[in-house]
Amino acid sequence: MAVNLPPPDPAALHPVSGLELGVAMAGIKKANRRDLLVMRLAPGSAVAGVFTRNRFCAAPVLICRKNLRNTVRALVVNTGNANAGTGGDGMKRALRVCSELASLAGCKPGEVLPFSTGVIMEPLPVERLVAGLPQALAAQSDWLSAAEAIMTTDTVPKAFSTRIRISTGEVTVTGIAKGAGMIRPNMATMLGFVATDASVPKKDLQGMLSRVVDRSFNCVTVDGDTSTNDSFILAATGAGPSARNRKDLALLEEAIAGVSGQLAQAIVRDGEGATKFVTVRVERGRSDAECRSIAYSIAHSPLVKTAFFASDPNLGRILAAIGNAGVALDTGKVDLYIDEVLVAKRGGRNPAYREEAAIAAMKKPEFTVRALLNRGKAEATVWTCDFSFDYVKINAEYRT
């Protein structure tokens, strides 16, 4: 299953100078599996982050939000346990990880960002995690190993990299992510880390991150369940050329958006049980917000997603999802396409529509659903996958 692209080529994942990676097998949930990643950042690195809006956010998320006010020297990520829904005890365990890593790495506990992913509401096995830290710090790992060390139900590691030229020289952007949705089924989570060696003022980095996330991770969904641990981090080590003027910052932002978009799409392609990668595009709306609401209403409907799975053009379900988005639409203006096939015209079935054409489009592993609202100029895109037997299987069997 899954609609994955070919696996990352390690040689194409450029190292980012000013950032060192180390992975270890700490036995957090299972033995003999990479489950711990430490990233160390050169002094002077700028770091920005965005986090889940779930009110039950995990202990490490609470610590990250606080520590991002400081300089950041190290990130530590474990898989196998989310340390969410763990109350005050979870906070203590996450802080313990930060202080142990700080003393080993020679920085302050407040300069460490912790991340956890895995099952919710189980105690973090902090002794095993801490015991693995020296091994992680001693290792010199590559980005592919790092991507592997943060996987949960992912079937492939997710890593992308690019190099671009700005006015001051060549800069690298490399990133990794894990997750099977903006939702972590099984209550793992979506984690994303993108790093560049460019030198970027911290004041510019957070805005850049927010814009990039709106174009990448905030446009994907597998099952609509926002995880407790979602985190996306952008680090600029400053070990490479400096990006200060508007043009260089814009070029860099495009490169970061490119890597982030590939990571976000890779998560959907590896969506739990996914057999189809579907782009949902809503056009000619009055506002981006209404286009996005409608795109998500389509992308979250279990009935639409099971029809995708069956390659069944039971496309009235898409009209029903559009009608459910809470947008005060004039449905008589809505057109609906599957790829180039005009299915519904002005709110009703297109008289020239033949199901065979839609079936042919939907049988492909990738296709686009386009809804035209015909009342404005705004648009939004969401990437999603279908809903298959394997989604139920994976989520009914995970953990047990």
Add this chain to the structure above:
Amino acid sequence: MAVNLPPPDPAALHPVSGLELGVAMAGIKKANRRDLLVMRLAPGSAVAGVFTRNRFCAAPVLICRKNLRNTVRALVVNTGNANAGTGGDGMKRALRVCSELASLAGCKPGEVLPFSTGVIMEPLPVERLVAGLPQALAAQSDWLSAAEAIMTTDTVPKAFSTRIRISTGEVTVTGIAKGAGMIRPNMATMLGFVATDASVPKKDLQGMLSRVVDRSFNCVTVDGDTSTNDSFILAATGAGPSARNRKDLALLEEAIAGVSGQLAQAIVRDGEGATKFVTVRVERGRSDAECRSIAYSIAHSPLVKTAFFASDPNLGRILAAIGNAGVALDTGKVDLYIDEVLVAKRGGRNPAYREEAAIAAMKKPEFTVRALLNRGKAEATVWTCDFSFDYVKINAEYRT
């Protein structure tokens, strides 16, 4: 599968005087299946209705909303085709059904309420439907046949009945409903019809209906997809005793709420692929609205629903769903129970909690999830089901 109660006993489904039922096999989608129901009301009957809030509501819903301003003499229901997403052509076909029935039944087209259920965005086979009307009008059917004639993916007919004594005599309340998927009634339901022979002023009937719906159909969800055709109709024929004073109206409202609640729960019990019937209760909230938001967030989460299916107490998923409801909660106050098992206490795992206890509760075909917000006195209840392989199977195969 399904968590159905025993099938209705035809003898327990009391006729409602002033209302005549007739079913027919019109071959709308399949041959040799009851798919057409006509209900005729005595002159002077009062009728009230609530309908879907889906913007892509079906042609018959638009006509019902208009015709409810008039006296109503007949209702006509077909299964096999929803006549939704069919634009102006769908309106013409639905109006044709009304005028044909009116001329056969001796009333005005504006006194007919039409209802359709089935596949969306396919043309209503109006000739076959109209050809079946004389057969339906000639038939003298009982409530069980009527319940069967409106089924789609339902595995059992849904009908309940009660008799109560009011100050003026004994009155009957009998109702039917259908629905198993695309179930997230929003101010209405899939299709539900409840009738009483009591005489009730029309001005009282609509308020009674709205309150009843808020306690019944608006508290159930199967998959969160609000349908295009949801309709719930309450008819009071007036052929029996008169309910005019406050006490009689209150007694009658309770009887109607009882029948409606049973119908609504019957829909969840027969939810597509359902193996568990789950009551989600959110208590001690600040407002009914926040309790309801959280209850629905739990009841709609695919991860929670697949965990129900697996009887897997991966209950961090429920905390995550609570955190996703868009309510600015203090999560540190939240307690979570499965039946009598205290799983999470003050936002974290209850130290005394043992998974075996939760597994034992979740293995039962019916159990209750209780979330205590501990910040007020409001509460809300939602009834839902689990998410199984069969939900995917039914919806991937339906229609094809």
